[in-house]
Amino acid sequence: MADYNKPLPIVTQDSEPYWNAAKAHEFRMQRCTDCGAFRFPPTHACWQCLSTNLEWAALSGRGTIWSFTVMHQIYYKGFADEMPYPVIVVELEEGPRIASNIVDCKREDLRIGMPVQVVFEDVTPAVTLPKFRPA
Ligand SMILES: [Zn+2]
Missing domain, CATH: 2.40.50 (OB fold (Dihydrolipoamide Acetyltransferase, E2P))
Structure with missing residues (x-):
């Protein structure tokens, strides 16, 4: 692990929960709590209805x-x-x-x-x- 030399993800405010879940070996993605659309990669607003409400749903x-x-x-x-x-x-x-x-x-x-x-x-x-x- 110490000599890992491949590119690593750049963690952003929007994607941090995704990477934290992965670290816990949980597979979660943003899901809009207004229209139900999944959004990946993580973003601030829903691509479908522009809502900023979301949950980190387990997949x-x-x-x-x-x-x-x-x-x-x-x-x-x-x-x-x-x-x-x-x-x-x-x-x-x-x-x-x-x-x-x-x-x-x-x-x-x-x-x-x-x-x-x-x-x-x-x-x-x-x-x-x-x-x-x-x-
Ligand atoms: Zn939506």
Whole structure:
């Protein structure tokens, strides 16, 4: 953990509860308490009704791979040992889509529509990243 050398999230006032939940191994996203729309990435106002009222709703962590790509360029040295590696976009059961990484899955086994489940990787003492594994 101490030698983690990949990019880390920039925590903002809006996103801090998201990262705090991840650190507790809870998967939560903003949900508008006026219209029910989920908003991700976290924002100050609802994209649907402009309300600033929200709750941090617990998600199932289940979804399907909506898209993926395989990175062949080393943009960050921290990924050099994993080249080439996939980046996935998961469509969550509740609707939002999230870009992430897949674990416990061979690159050649990745498929659009594959069911996945969130897992949490404690990458530094302060940061936990939600990732996904095949369900
Ligand atoms: Zn709303």
